[in-house]
Amino acid sequence: MxxxxxxxxxxxxxxxxxxxxxxxxxxxxxxxxxxxxxxxxxxxxxxxxxxxxxxxxxxxxxxxxxxxxxxxxxxxxxxxxxxxxxxxxxxxxxxxxxTIDVTMPGVYRPLGRVHPLHSTMDRVLDIFVGLGYTVAQGPEMETDYYNFEALNFQPDHPARDMQDTLFLPDGNLLRTHTSNVQIHYMEDNDPPVRVAIPGRCYRRDTVDATHAAVFHQIEILAIDEGLTFTDLKGTVKIFLQELFGDSPIRFRASYFPFTEPSAEVDVQWKGRWLEVMGCGMVDPNVLKAVGYDPEVYTGFAAGMGVERLAMVLHEIDDIRRFYNSDLRFLQQF
CATH class of the missing domain: 1.20.58 (Methane Monooxygenase Hydroxylase; Chain G, domain 1)
Structure with a gap:
């Protein structure tokens, strides 16, 4: 022990x-x-x-x-x-x-570019916003009422034909213009109205150098007391001169279901006349459809295809170039 x-x-x-x-x-x-x-x-x-x-x-x-x-x-x-x-x-x-070695060369990622269609839309909208317009957007899938009926298209108007419009199985359709947003906006807002409406549209066009089934539009709408065709002409003139410079402009009488009187607008460009937009005074039936009193209010509307403007501004010969995602083409902008 x-x-x-x-x-x-x-x-x-x-x-x-x-x-x-x-x-x-x-x-x-x-x-x-x-x-x-x-x-x-x-x-x-x-x-x-x-x-x-x-x-x-x-x-x-x-x-x-x-x-x-x-x-x-x-x-x-x-x-x-x-x-x-x-x-x-x-x-x-x-x-x-x-730890990041700040002396090492960085990984190169090329900067993206704005697509020429979007840059053209931005350029157009900047002009109208500068004139006091508000940008609005709406649905691309639409009902017959907003796309046709409320815009004063008669039941037998050719635009309602299956060959011109892409109808859906439920009875709705893909909008054929951005004018449908005019109705939505007026239903939700009281006059005065100043609105610019950009967006995609759809029609059953055969694709070629100047047509596409999917395209872009910008429309403007102004509603107030006392507006006249002179106000429309002045607005269109200021817009086109801001976009194309001091080029001659002409108005040609035309027809649209939702405006009366109506006109096509041409710009003289490189020695020839080019149609660039349509316009007119808002038809009283359109004002009634949204609850505006045509005895008190008048207004005007104008619309243009973005592809057409971009092709003119950038001298492009084929509308399909916008949609092919070819970097050789897109990197020019």
Missing amino acids: SNQPSTLKAQLETLRQEGISAIAAADSLDRLEELRVVYLGKKGQLSGLLRSMGQLSAEERPQIGAIANVVKEALQDELENQRQKLQAAAIQAQLKAE
């Missing part, structure tokens, strides 16, 4: 030295956890030594217990110190791995 305490003391000191040395050499948090279990776990080496204390006398147990506590605290302190070192090292390694 007399040799038992000295033997335990020596074993505890050996355990402390070996444990501290092994913990200091641990190179990962997982390895550190393994060493904690080996030395301080319920079935670890320290617990194994303490179980032999039952063979000691009552006077010897407190002495060995005190030494065991010192060893346990020394191992726990070393475990915590090493854990902090490994965590700090891991953070530094992550920072180093994620």
